Amino acid sequence: EIVLTQSPGTLSLSPGERATLSCRASQSGSNTNLAWYQQKPGQAPRLLIYGASSRATGIPDRFSGSGSGTDFTLTISRLEPEDFAVYYCQQYGSAPLTFGGGTKVEIK
Amino acid sequence: QVQLQESGPGLVKPSETLSLTCTVSGYSISSGYYWGWIRQTPGKGLEWIGSINHGGTTFYNPSLNSRVTISVDTSKNQFSLKLNSVTAADTAVYYCARDVPSGNFDYWGQGTLVTVSS
Numbered sequence: 001e002i003v004l005t006q007s008p009g010t011l012s013l014s015p016g017e018r019a020t021l022s023c024r025a026s027q028s029g030s031n032t033n034l035a036w037y038q039q040k041p042g043q044a045p046r047l048l049i050y051g052a053s054s055r056a057t058g059i060p061d062r063f064s065g066s067g068s069g070t071d072f073t074l075t076i077s078r079l080e081p082e083d084f085a086v087y088y089c090q091q092y093g094s095a096p097l098t099f100g101g102g103t104k105v106e107i108k
Numbered sequence: 109q110v111q112l113q114e115s116g117p118g119l120v121k122p123s124e125t126l127s128l129t130c131t132v133s134g135y136s137i138s139s140g141y142y143w144g145w146i147r148q149t150p151g152k153g154l155e156w157i158g159s160i161n162h163g164g165t166t167f168y169n170p171s172l173n174s175r176v177t178i179s180v181d182t183s184k185n186q187f188s189l190k191l192n193s194v195t196a197a198d199t200a201v202y203y204c205a206r207d208v209p210s211g212n213f214d215y216w217g218q219g220t221l222v223t224v225s226s
Binding site: 043057090 | 153154155156167169170171203205208210211212213214216217218219
């Protein structure tokens with residue numbers, strides 16, 4: 001099973017700042033089969049990025065993903081108030097599908 | 109607009125079977141894709157349970173494989189989850205979601221909390 005480790009656990013930033021979130025896989029089976037989700041309290045996760053760098057339908061271009069192999073990054077270029085949430089990565093290159101533990105982006 | 113809605117008991121006794129159904133609207137399950145179940149707990153985070161396609165082909169997480177059955181009813185545009193021999197560790201919010209062919213989830217239900225307790 002591929003274990004995904006997300007860092008940092010919490011990111012304290014102000015609106016307008018840039019957020020850089022990391023997701024590291026325990027094995028390289030993920031290739032670019034990695035997705036990012038945003039989750040707000042009481043809501044289901046929302047798909048942001050798939051294929052490591054492709055934005056899902058309706059996702060603003062301030063969200064971007066990069067990486068391959070074992071190291072992946074989600075970047076939010078300028079934080080909007082609605083972007084403060086928890087972010088999860090998920091790999092689907094190797095069964096079973098697995099999720100990272102999440103990074104909380106909070107208002108500083 | 110694709111929508112998914114979970115339904116089922118919110119309380120299940122230990123050792124019994126957890127049963128949930130996901131009703132899909134805005135898209136016919138028979139048209140394709142896989143359909144999955146994911147659960148979320150404060151301790152273990154998000155955990156993929158398994159997925160099924162319209163033909164009934166299933167993939168399960170090995171950690172739950174022996175206790176899980178996912179089935180599909182295309183006539184009702186629904187798919188279902190059964191998890192047997194539940195314990196308190198199975199207490200979680202259970203989500204159903206559309207599993208795009210490569211394995212990520214683009215549409216999710218709102219989630220339903222299932223508590224295992226006597």
